Amino acid sequence: QKEVEQNSGPLSVPEGAIASLNCTYSDRVSQSFFWYRQYSGKSPELIMSIYSNGDKEDGRFTAQLNKASQYVSLLIRDSQPSDSATYLCAVRSGGYQKVTFGTGTKLQVIP
């Protein structure tokens, strides 16, 4: 079992719709959770971090964490073509705070 799993996609949504990206992780003692956006050929950039159960909203983005189910998700409201990218889920855990990345979900927002 991979430590951090994401559906590779592509996930296609029409412009203006809600995009829902999902991630599961295997280490029950994981402490911190991150969503990065990566445009093709570019470096990952942090868009959301979440540390406790529940929802965290930042503009059009909402991160949701359920530690009991070992599940973290990212919702993008009013999706725009500029949101088209690969979204990486990352989980931090362990004594030396190892960060493990999922393989990413490719999102395509169709105009």
Place this chain on the structure above:
Amino acid sequence: DADVTQTPRNRITKTGKRIMLECSQTKGHDRMYWYRQDPGLGLRLIYYSFDVKDINKGEISDGYSVSRQAQAKFSLSLESAIPNQTALYFCATRQGDETQYFGPGTRLLVL
């Protein structure tokens, strides 16, 4: 100026050659990381360093070595490059519990 810089940005080399990828940061972070990214495999950790005297192997360190010349500089070497080391390489930095910040990446092709 960018906070995390990598040189070179692109490199083509031949099998058996020694090459060095360099990373510099102006963020003042103590922790530095080297990752490689391959299609379908996501970001994988090669080496990481918590300070100048602390170097640790990541999940895929074979065939690589690193040097932390100063707090701001962390170099990755391929002693004898092989074709399956063709990948996109990212340097990243972090301070304590903060998130990671990535450099722009180095695209390496080994012929």
